[in-house]
Amino acid sequence: MTCVEFWNQTPDGGLEASPGSGHLAECAACGARWDRQQALRAGLKQLSAAMRAEEAPPRVEAGLLAAFRVQAGFDRRRGTSVSWVHSWWAPSLTWASAAAATVALAVVLMHGLHPVPASIAPLSAPHRIASPAVESASVPADQVDEDAYGPDSDFIPVPNATRIEPNEDLNVVRVETTRSAMMALGIPVDAANAADTVLADVVLGSDGMARAVRLVPNGDGSLLEE
Amino acid sequence: MAHDSTDTDDALLARLRSGDEAAFVTLYRRRQAAIYRFAMHMSGSATAAEDITQEVFLALLRRECGYDSERGTLSGYLFGIARKLVLRNLERGRADVAIESDPEDAAMPELAVVDDPLLDLTRRESIEALRRAVLALPRRYREVVLLCDLEELDYADAAVVLDCPIGTVRSRMHRARALLFEKLSQDRNPRLAVGRLKPMRVAI
Numbered sequence: 338m339t340c341v342e343f344w345n346q347t348p349d350g351g352l353e354a355s356p357g358s359g360h361l362a363e364c365a366a367c368g369a370r371w372d373r374q375q376a377l378r379a380g381l382k383q384l385s386a387a388m389r390a391e392e393a394p395p396r397v398e399a400g401l402l403a404a405f406r407v408q409a410g411f412d413r414r415r416g417t418s419v420s421w422v423h424s425w426w427a428p429s430l431t432w433a434s435a436a437a438a439t440v441a442l443a444v445v446l447m448h449g450l451h452p453v454p455a456s457i458a459p460l461s462a463p464h465r466i467a468s469p470a471v472e473s474a475s476v477p478a479d480q481v482d483e484d485a486y487g488p489d490s491d492f493i494p495v496p497n498a499t500r501i502e503p504n505e506d507l508n509v510v511r512v513e514t515t516r517s518a519m520m521a522l523g524i525p526v527d528a529a530n531a532a533d534t535v536l537a538d539v540v541l542g543s544d545g546m547a548r549a550v551r552l553v554p555n556g557d558g559s560l561l562e563e
Numbered sequence: 564m565a566h567d568s569t570d571t572d573d574a575l576l577a578r579l580r581s582g583d584e585a586a587f588v589t590l591y592r593r594r595q596a597a598i599y600r601f602a603m604h605m606s607g608s609a610t611a612a613e614d615i616t617q618e619v620f621l622a623l624l625r626r627e628c629g630y631d632s633e634r635g636t637l638s639g640y641l642f643g644i645a646r647k648l649v650l651r652n653l654e655r656g657r658a659d660v661a662i663e664s665d666p667e668d669a670a671m672p673e674l675a676v677v678d679d680p681l682l683d684l685t686r687r688e689s690i691e692a693l694r695r696a697v698l699a700l701p702r703r704y705r706e707v708v709l710l711c712d713l714e715e716l717d718y719a720d721a722a723v724v725l726d727c728p729i730g731t732v733r734s735r736m737h738r739a740r741a742l743l744f745e746k747l748s749q750d751r752n753p754r755l756a757v758g759r760l761k762p763m764r765v766a767i
Contacts, residue, residue: 374740377693377740377743378712380689380690380693381712383690384690384697384713385714385715387690388600391596391599391603392596392599393596393599393612393613393616397595397599398588398592401591401617402587404621405624
């Protein structure tokens with residue numbers, strides 16, 4: 338067996354070859370090369386083991402959990418209001434679109450779009466990511482005060498929501514949904530536009546429950562309904 | 564509802580889509596570290612890695628997330644999303660890792676070295692040198708090493724993640740290892756790097 342034949346028959350750099358046998362026993366050059374391959378493999382395994390301690394910080398999980406609860410919370414709301422839904426489009430209510438009904442609740446409370454307060458800047462461009470329907474980011478509590486979601490701001494308090502405590506750890510979750518999701522909450526929406534999507538930011542308390550919401554302009558600056 | 568470690572990723576995904584928070588947490592904790600590491604070593608930024616990890620798992624909250632168990636594993640799917648986000652991040656110029664020019668057409672490096680640095684690769688400082696060498700690889704080679712060698716994806720899964728034939732994964736791995744040999748050898752023997760320079764005539 339030639340050197341070329343040996344390496345062609347031992348894919349992945351000869352990592353599966355047996356030392357001291359066959360061509361490796363006969364060819365010192367290939368034997369040395371094989372030793373180096375083995376050393377590299379061992380080094381990469383050790384590097385892999387050394388990297389195992391690296392993981393995402395806990396705040397990532399907290400933000401994701403908050404986003405998940407927004408959707409789960411909506412599911413529960415939708416379950417109580419399903420009788421409102423006309424039977425012909427009820428099957429089309431997907432779990433994803435339903436997840437943002439909390440946002441729809443906010444939309445119906447909105448009186449119009451106000452300038453975004455500097456204390457809570459937009460999290461990202463509405464379609465910054467390709468597939469996720471929800472984006473979230475932590476917002477320090479001291480950057481979100483009563484004024485940020487009071488009647489004079491673009492954030493609207495969710496009815497019956499718990500008051501935000503001064504030092505409460507808050508999250509802002511951006512949600513994308515369809516207009517149809519609003520119908521589950523009894524919001525009059527033209528069914529012809531049910532597939533249109535809207536974006537909104539939801540302020541979540543430390544318990545993961547929605548406290549306030551605001552509508553995010555679409556890419557063209559338009560809003561859902563006036 | 565609690566979930567033990569024997570639940571498959573697909574089973575957890577099905578449950579989280581029905582609103583099972585524990586399933587979401589279990590799945591996240593099982594997969595987040597690998598996604599985070601991949602994103603961090605590809606982007607060179609812990610901040611970007613955080614964002615990417617978050618966005619990857621947010622994708623699972625969307626019903627039409629595009630995952631198809633017939634096409635590959637959920638782990639591979641998550642790595643695929645992470646990779647796309649990393650590439651987008653790199654295109655925006657937010658990467659902190661210096662990406663070297665791609666020596667796709669360069670000659671294969673000579674593997675034989677004067678003072679073989681690979682024989683003691685298990686030593687701590689050598690592991691760190693190996694980490695630096697991996698991070699210095701051109702993107703297309705770095706990603707296969709990260710996926711196949713460090714995160715232990717098989718070539719088939721890596722091919723799905725990279726959206727390329729399995730043969731391409733194999734050839735990139737071969738090339739990546741050769742480049743690692745070269746970089747490690749140069750770190751240990753700077754003279755080898757000098758040998759790569761072309762001689763030129765100068766007036767004295």
